Amino acid sequence: MQGSLIDSLARQGITRRAFLKYCAMLASMMALPPSAGRAMAEAMATARRPSVIWLPFQECTGCTESITRSHSPSIEGMIFDLISLDYQETLMAAAGHQAEEALHATMKSNHGKYLLIVDGSIPLGMNGAYSCIAGRSNVDLLKETASGAAAIVAMGSCASYGGIPKANPNPTGAVSVSDLVKDKPIVNIPGCPPIPVVMTGVLAHYLTFGALPELDAKGRPKAFFGETIHDRCYRRPFYDQGKFAKTFDDEGARRGWCLFELGCKGPVTYNACATVKWNGGTSWPVESGHGCLGCSEPDFWDGGSFYKALSMPADPLKLGGAAAVAGAAAGVAVSVANRVKKGAAKASHEKATLADLEK
Numbered sequence: 001m002q003g004s005l006i007d008s009l010a011r012q013g014i015t016r017r018a019f020l021k022y023c024a025m026l027a028s029m030m031a032l033p034p035s036a037g038r039a040m041a042e043a044m045a046t047a048r049r050p051s052v053i054w055l056p057f058q059e060c061t062g063c064t065e066s067i068t069r070s071h072s073p074s075i076e077g078m079i080f081d082l083i084s085l086d087y088q089e090t091l092m093a094a095a096g097h098q099a100e101e102a103l104h105a106t107m108k109s110n111h112g113k114y115l116l117i118v119d120g121s122i123p124l125g126m127n128g129a130y131s132c133i134a135g136r137s138n139v140d141l142l143k144e145t146a147s148g149a150a151a152i153v154a155m156g157s158c159a160s161y162g163g164i165p166k167a168n169p170n171p172t173g174a175v176s177v178s179d180l181v182k183d184k185p186i187v188n189i190p191g192c193p194p195i196p197v198v199m200t201g202v203l204a205h206y207l208t209f210g211a212l213p214e215l216d217a218k219g220r221p222k223a224f225f226g227e228t229i230h231d232r233c234y235r236r237p238f239y240d241q242g243k244f245a246k247t248f249d250d251e252g253a254r255r256g257w258c259l260f261e262l263g264c265k266g267p268v269t270y271n272a273c274a275t276v277k278w279n280g281g282t283s284w285p286v287e288s289g290h291g292c293l294g295c296s297e298p299d300f301w302d303g304g305s306f307y308k309a310l311s312m313p314a315d316p317l318k319l320g321g322a323a324a325v326a327g328a329a330a331g332v333a334v335s336v337a338n339r340v341k342k343g344a345a346k347a348s349h350e351k352a353t354l355a356d357l358e359k
């Protein structure tokens, strides 16, 4: 018999105070007023656990690994106690007919009320035969489960935008959730894999307010995808000074200089890695010495070499002030705010998409 979240946290040695602090942090990350942290904590501690159906489609299981094995025991993990995960074929004990019965029972008894989480893309080629569960194609399953869902979470870049399965030449005809479902609220949480705390934040918001958070033009929660990696990167001062590592083991790399010339896609990638970090806040790719690959943007796999610098001015010192430059081949105007001048630290930077710049 499962008790309240607070009881569950206490059993794991996590105090009420730590939980309140965590909720305050979530509220602040989502740009909600300070009072929202306490409201979130109260709502999560008392909310009726919403039924969740989680369908893994054409994917590598990296998203599931990321969310469930981030660091243990985690408050993020505990928050999953707040949902009733009624179907997830990778995690559930049941298998075969028992599992399918659980799916249909959940869809029937919670029609119009359950949350649907999808990770993986949906292959349309060969009439959907590339990926089937219990003899049914992913596309059929998605249409059936989406019809009774209150809202859908597309978790990871594959579910959000097609991801790696959709990469050229897209042999399975992979598409995203929003390519197929047009009549339900959908939140995209892209990333390859997505950041666990972003998932927690979206769930906490849904439990507290009964609605998905505010989204950007690509369907992502603005609270976590409102700024580029570059906007918040700790190596940014070196970019502004024109100090770039030229190889992964040169003196610049050893000194922690900017990785732009080694192909970093941080300037055109919206995600929260630079602030939230990974593995319980231990580190993140750029801090580990590798440029951002742009994994939370559509078509990131087809955006050109991960090790080729973006086709934009590499040396901000040569910009000489705020300027608009043309993206090389595409002729796309790229707005470049001058971060060199003192006092311009909050200016928004490059606004072109990864695909625009790399065409």
Ligand code: SF4
Pocket: 229, 230, 231, 233, 234, 235, 236, 237, 239, 257, 258, 259, 260, 264, 265, 266, 267, 286, 291, 292
């Ligand atoms: S280009 Fe990459 S490494 Fe350099 S400041 Fe921007 S995000 Fe950081």
Ligand code: SF4
Pocket: 191, 192, 193, 229, 269, 270, 271, 273, 284, 285, 286, 291, 292, 293, 294, 295, 296
């Ligand atoms: S740093 Fe870039 S490539 Fe790495 S996880 Fe974050 S968004 Fe994805």
